[in-house]
Amino acid sequence: MEIRIAQLKDIEVLIPTLLELRPNLDLTTLKQKFINQLEEGYQIVFIGNDKLAFAIAGFRTLNFFFSGKTLYIDDLITNSNHKRNGYAGQLLDWIKDYAKENKYDHVSLDSGFQRKDAYRLYLNKGFEVESLHFGRKVEGF
Template sequence: MSAEIRIAETDDEIAACFPVIHALRPHLSEPEFVPLIRRMEAGAYRLAYLAEHGRPVAVAGFRIGENLPWGRFMYVDDLVTDPAHRSRGHGRTMLSWLKRHAAEAGCGQLRLDSGVQRKDAHRFYEREGMEMVSLHFMMPIPGD
């Protein structure tokens, strides 16, 4: 499959990614999506997309970072293919692009978290050579 993956730079490109991201993140609202992405870009977040016929069918949100336990790494916040376009190799293409982009950025690792309920995603990641290496814990912080 020949596909071009691009970084969403314009508001229109970012907005076009919303329907795909919404499949993974249904709590997000469309009117707030572009402003949210713009705020996250200040923390190095980038949104990449694979388009078919001018429309995004797979989207990845990622950031390049560096820390003590991992060194320089790429963290993938979001990786999703439009449900109507799954099982066509788009996820594999996007993950391959992310690996190349991480290598070009000098990263030694590509990391992501996946919800424990996403068994199909876990099988995909393992088929693509990723290892399950940790558990991720969280604790809500009560607001006012």
């Protein structure tokens, strides 16, 4: 299946799958965040058809002292009706090639502790556990 780079016009195709990853967001908020993130350089690649994205990878470019030019994967999800078809692995392979072609120094992502199935994929694709990520909502400080 072809991997496509999403544009704003693809939002309706992406929404059902994005909502599976981000169920805490309502439809209006998700659409607005998508628009805002696109304006900040966020990109989505996906596998699917004209009605549904079967799998999505959302990423952006960050620059750090510790890792240099970094392709950071914000979102990686396979729609629950399309799991176990290798789509997430295909998207990670596409990202690896994109990172090489565009002279990135590093590719990274964070993954919630509950996503144990995803860990297997990341390790099989050559990712290493490099750190623990710590964070806190500003409102809670």
